[in-house]
Amino acid sequence: xxxxxxxxxxxxxxxxxxxxxxxxxxxxxxxxxxxxxxxxxxxxxxxxxxxxxxxxxxxxxxxxxxxxxxxxxxxxxxxxxxxxxxxxxxxxxxxxxxxxxxxxxxxxxxxxxxxxxxxxxxxxxxxxxxxxxxxxxxxxxxxxxxxxxxxxxxxxxxxxxxxxxxxxxxxxxxxxxxxxxxxxxxxxxxxxxxxxxxxxxxxxxxxxxxxxxxxxxxxxxxxxxxxxxxxxxxxxxxxxxxxxxxxxxxxxxxxxxxxxxxxxxxxxxxxxxxxxxxxxxxxxxxxxxxxxxxxxxxxxxxxxxxxxxxxxxxxxxxxxxxxxxxxxxxxxxxxxxxxxxxxxxxxxxxxxxxxxxxxxxxxxxxxxxxxxxxxxxxxxxxxxxxxxxxxxxxxxxxxxxxxxxxxxxxxxxxxxxxxxxxxxxxxxxxxxxxxxxxxxxxxxxxxxxxxxxxxxxxxxxxxxxxxxxxxxxxxxxxxxxxxxxxxxxxxxxxxxxxxxxxxxxxxxxxxxxxxxxxxxxxxxxxxxxxxxxxxxxxxxxxxxxxxxxxxxxxxxxxxxxxxxxxxxxxxxxxxxxxxxxxxxxxxxxxxxxxxxxxxxxxxxxxxxxxxxxxxxxxxxx
Amino acid sequence: xxxxxxxxxxxxxxxxxxxxxxxxxxxxxxxxxxxxxxxxxxxxxxxxxxxxxxxxxxxxxxxxxxxxxxxxxxxxxxxxxxxxxxxxxxxxxxxxxxxxxxxxxxxxxxxxxxxxxxxxxxxxxxxxxxxxxxxxxxxxxxxxxxxxxxxxxxxxxxxxxxxxxxxxxxxxxxxxxxxxxxxxxxxxxxxxxxxxxxxxxxxxxxxxxxxxxxxxxxxxxxxxxxxxxxxxxxxxxxxxxxxxxxxxxxxxxxxxxxxxxxxxxxxxxxxxxxxxxxxxxxxxxxxxxxxxxxxxxxxxxxxxxxxxxxxxxxxxxxxxxxxxxxxxxxxxxxxxxxx
Numbered sequence: 001x002x003x004x005x006x007x008x009x010x011x012x013x014x015x016x017x018x019x020x021x022x023x024x025x026x027x028x029x030x031x032x033x034x035x036x037x038x039x040x041x042x043x044x045x046x047x048x049x050x051x052x053x054x055x056x057x058x059x060x061x062x063x064x065x066x067x068x069x070x071x072x073x074x075x076x077x078x079x080x081x082x083x084x085x086x087x088x089x090x091x092x093x094x095x096x097x098x099x100x101x102x103x104x105x106x107x108x109x110x111x112x113x114x115x116x117x118x119x120x121x122x123x124x125x126x127x128x129x130x131x132x133x134x135x136x137x138x139x140x141x142x143x144x145x146x147x148x149x150x151x152x153x154x155x156x157x158x159x160x161x162x163x164x165x166x167x168x169x170x171x172x173x174x175x176x177x178x179x180x181x182x183x184x185x186x187x188x189x190x191x192x193x194x195x196x197x198x199x200x201x202x203x204x205x206x207x208x209x210x211x212x213x214x215x216x217x218x219x220x221x222x223x224x225x226x227x228x229x230x231x232x233x234x235x236x237x238x239x240x241x242x243x244x245x246x247x248x249x250x251x252x253x254x255x256x257x258x259x260x261x262x263x264x265x266x267x268x269x270x271x272x273x274x275x276x277x278x279x280x281x282x283x284x285x286x287x288x289x290x291x292x293x294x295x296x297x298x299x300x301x302x303x304x305x306x307x308x309x310x311x312x313x314x315x316x317x318x319x320x321x322x323x324x325x326x327x328x329x330x331x332x333x334x335x336x337x338x339x340x341x342x343x344x345x346x347x348x349x350x351x352x353x354x355x356x357x358x359x360x361x362x363x364x365x366x367x368x369x370x371x372x373x374x375x376x377x378x379x380x381x382x383x384x385x386x387x388x389x390x391x392x393x394x395x396x397x398x399x400x401x402x403x404x405x406x407x408x409x410x411x412x413x414x415x416x417x418x419x420x421x422x423x424x425x426x427x428x429x430x431x432x433x434x435x436x437x438x439x440x441x442x443x444x445x446x447x448x449x450x451x452x453x454x455x456x457x458x459x460x461x462x463x464x465x466x467x468x469x470x471x472x473x474x475x476x477x478x479x480x481x482x483x484x485x486x487x488x489x490x491x492x493x494x495x496x497x498x499x500x501x502x503x504x505x506x507x508x509x510x511x512x513x514x515x516x517x518x519x520x521x522x523x524x525x526x527x528x529x530x531x532x533x534x535x536x537x538x539x540x541x542x543x544x545x546x547x548x549x550x551x552x553x554x555x556x557x558x559x560x561x562x563x564x565x566x567x568x569x570x571x572x573x574x575x576x577x578x579x580x581x582x583x584x585x586x587x588x589x590x591x592x593x594x595x596x597x598x599x600x601x602x603x604x605x606x607x608x609x610x611x612x613x614x615x616x617x618x619x620x621x
Numbered sequence: 622x623x624x625x626x627x628x629x630x631x632x633x634x635x636x637x638x639x640x641x642x643x644x645x646x647x648x649x650x651x652x653x654x655x656x657x658x659x660x661x662x663x664x665x666x667x668x669x670x671x672x673x674x675x676x677x678x679x680x681x682x683x684x685x686x687x688x689x690x691x692x693x694x695x696x697x698x699x700x701x702x703x704x705x706x707x708x709x710x711x712x713x714x715x716x717x718x719x720x721x722x723x724x725x726x727x728x729x730x731x732x733x734x735x736x737x738x739x740x741x742x743x744x745x746x747x748x749x750x751x752x753x754x755x756x757x758x759x760x761x762x763x764x765x766x767x768x769x770x771x772x773x774x775x776x777x778x779x780x781x782x783x784x785x786x787x788x789x790x791x792x793x794x795x796x797x798x799x800x801x802x803x804x805x806x807x808x809x810x811x812x813x814x815x816x817x818x819x820x821x822x823x824x825x826x827x828x829x830x831x832x833x834x835x836x837x838x839x840x841x842x843x844x845x846x847x848x849x850x851x852x853x854x855x856x857x858x859x860x861x862x863x864x865x866x867x868x869x870x871x872x873x874x875x876x877x878x879x880x881x882x883x884x885x886x887x888x889x890x891x892x893x894x895x896x897x898x899x900x901x902x903x904x905x906x907x908x909x910x911x912x913x914x915x916x917x918x919x920x921x922x923x924x925x926x927x928x929x930x931x932x933x934x935x936x937x938x939x940x941x942x943x944x945x946x947x948x949x950x951x952x953x954x955x956x957x958x959x960x
Contacts, residue, residue: 189955239959243958257950287950288935290947301696302728309672309700309701312690312704313703314707317703331693332696424959428951461708467667470688473692473693482638
């Protein structure tokens with residue numbers, strides 16, 4: 001992936017397989033917008049891509065500080081792209097702090113683009129630089145392109161007579177224009193987007209467009225003095241179809257709406273805002289026309305309790321949060337398990353414990369999801385692998401919830417929630433409906449009558465004549481549903497709840513490998529957002545002739561019924577996780593396999609290289 | 622034409638479950654009062670739902686032949702909100718206590734009142750924790766000795782009705798467990814009110830706080846220590862009906878006066894206006910025994926209910942975006958074709 005070389009400027013574009021670009025600036029510099037618009041332009045050109053927004057928890061951290069740095073990374077290419085890339089080939093740093101925080105990741109020989117307009121004494125101090133890093137030879141390993149983007153932007157938008165502040169806000173569009181030129185991406189989609197976004201302020205729209213064009217023109221008119229070449233990234237050979245980009249937050253929301261149509265039940269979404277789970281609430285709040293009712297509750301507990309109330313009343317109750325909020329919901333989840341009501345619980349995980357790192361990703365709620373309640377409280381747990389996968393997994397969570405009358409937790413994480421990937425739009429007509437039937441028959445009714453096969457209890461909703469009944473958290477008699485303190489009955493009910501959930505293993509797909517054979521020397525077992533890094537690493541290792549397979553779990557509890565057998569077919573098993581070994585513990589305790597962990601708890605996703613190195617080490621290759 | 626539904630009797634709202642409150646508990650009387658109220662108002666068991674949290678009072682749903690959900694501690698208002706939003710036609714009653722509703726569940730009680738969800742909230746106030754064996758509660762008087770406060774409690778008690786008024790409740794009433802004559806009518810009023818109605822019921826805990834309300838509930842003392850307020854009527858009470866409340870001249874406070882004494886004429890007695898929030902505030906905060914216990918509908922001033930406003934937005938979205946489909950949403954924004 002040699003991208004940038006100091007060759008004389010020419011008009012030819014060099015073909016590349018893939019490239020990683022990171023935009024970094026102050027959290028007020030609009031880097032997330034720059035990145036997401038670059039993503040759109042890239043996707044429209046037919047590249048495969050993956051993105052990774054990485055932003056601080058502070059909405060507007062003090063300007064110029066390292067903790068206020070916001071970054072957006074995109075990996076795009078003509079071959080399959082599954083991660084946001086290990087190391088950037090191009091780093092755009094809008095100020096010294098952004099340089100300081102990100103330069104360590106830029107690969108040697110990579111291109112560094114800086115806005116010299118913000119490289120001044122005051123900003124050096126804020127970033128912790130003693131001297132100007134552009135002149136002290138500390139960047140000798142990189143190609144450095146120093147441009148006073150601030151001044152260029154002010155010049156480009158001068159005629160619009162904006163305030164200095166408003167004019168400088170166009171700087172990110174200047175940067176975007178230059179980057180679009182660099183990679184031969186079209187400007188038109190951005191122009192359209194700007195016009196729509198600033199429909200009420202056409203002067204702002206036009207100023208931004210002028211900045212965009214000026215950045216592009218700057219590259220084109222050879223003012224770059226031959227330092228930078230342009231690079232062409234070909235179209236990826238994706239499966240034919242209609243595509244869009246999608247984030248995990250969007251896909252969860254749309255998956256729930258699809259599930260609502262398949263189940264023929266309205267969605268009631270009770271939620272309390274929390275990073276990084278809130279986007280699902282925002283998306284669903286604007287989908288009322290689909291019968292989706294969103295309720296911003298007073299707290300996490302009220303959010304889940306209202307959703308359970310909604311399920312009791314005959315809707316599909318859904319609640320959504322991140323780890324700390326899920327902790328608060330624990331008691332209510334127990335009630336949903338005890339009263340056997342359907343409920344979908346979305347957990348967009350973040351780094352913990354406690355408040356932890358709210359905007360950084362982690363997979364450390366697996367124990368909480370599988371085991372984290374008082375009493376014997378079994379609950380199905382699913383995990384989405386990618387942003388687009390959230391769509392299918394949301395439907396699956398809803399299907400299991402209503403079919404088995406149980407809460408189901410679906411795990412996502414901060415990376416999946418905010419990252420975007422191209423998504424081949426599903427054929428909605430091909431999705432299998434799972435319409436719900438409420439109990440209406442009075443004869444022989446009691447609320448804990450069970451389906452002998454699934455062990456699911458009947459769902460009888462208030463308003464149904466003749467089926468009046470009482471349910472609650474006190475143990476219920478197996479044969480009548482009335483409260484019961486009987487010891488033998490409690491044993492029977494506890495076993496029934498466990499068997500109901502374990503029985504779901506017969507209703508989910510058998511586990512297969514993503515890559516590689518179903519037995520051999522080494523299996524790399526993952527779950528959740530490590531999917532891309534593991535898959536890429538395993539593919540590369542296999543190209544190198546190593547006997548390694550990738551097993552990716554979407555069903556965490558119950559586990560697929562053939563998983564034990566599958567794992568025992570491998571001499572060695574490693575489990576990369578963004579925690580200290582939670583799935584690892586589950587696999588070892590369930591199957592007594594000598595699996596080993598590969599653990600990263602830095603708030604950052606795995607790099608392909610991390611996993612590739614572990615594969616080599618494990619195989620002694 | 623549909624057959625008229627048969628008239629139900631109080632006993633038709635009773636379940637076959639053995640009632641397990643302590644013998645002599647005030648809850649029995651409230652249960653009777655509620656069952657009578659439901660019969661009186663022609664409630665239908667299949668559209669009536671009782672929701673409770675945890676505590677002695679929260680066993681209530683098990684004894685009602687309606688739909689019922691005995692949930693978790695303090696959270697009944699949240700469940701009720703979800704239920705009402707999904708099916709506004711249901712008639713939802715929340716049963717809670719001073720611990721469930723004002724300690725662990727204070728937050729949810731606050732919000733269900735402020736949102737004005739159309740539910741009836743019955744708060745059984747016995748000024749003690751019964752189910753956990755007698756600890757003091759947030760409504761216990763200062764100095765209450767209990768297993769957790771052997772030297773007496775030192776924190777100031779909360780007035781449930783004052784809390785409700787502060788939270789924005791539009792219907793506030795107060796009763797006594799044993800007031801079998803008035804309680805069913807009061808509950809009928811609460812039921813008729815659109816929006817959240819809050820009813821505090823002084824309830825005697827015979828085991829852990831027996832007689833705490835005796836000073837005004839005792840039959841011999843009741844007439845001179847209770848005032849049942851009624852909209853549009855002068856606030857008179859007492860054995861001879863001569864005691865009354867009036868605005869103390871030159872102040873913003875109430876005083877007890879006797880008609881015919883010290884030049885007080887009947888026209889000096891304040892007439893109850895249940896729509897007046899300032900008056901409600903004054904009445905709720907009258908302290909016993911200097912003042913009588915104020916009972917009856919203290920405040921009733923309806924406003925738009927929450928679930929109607931939510932449904933109106935749903936309807937507006939359906940109208941504005943008729944013909945919407947998930948497929949169109951997925952294809953909105955930028956898409957491209959891979960061939």
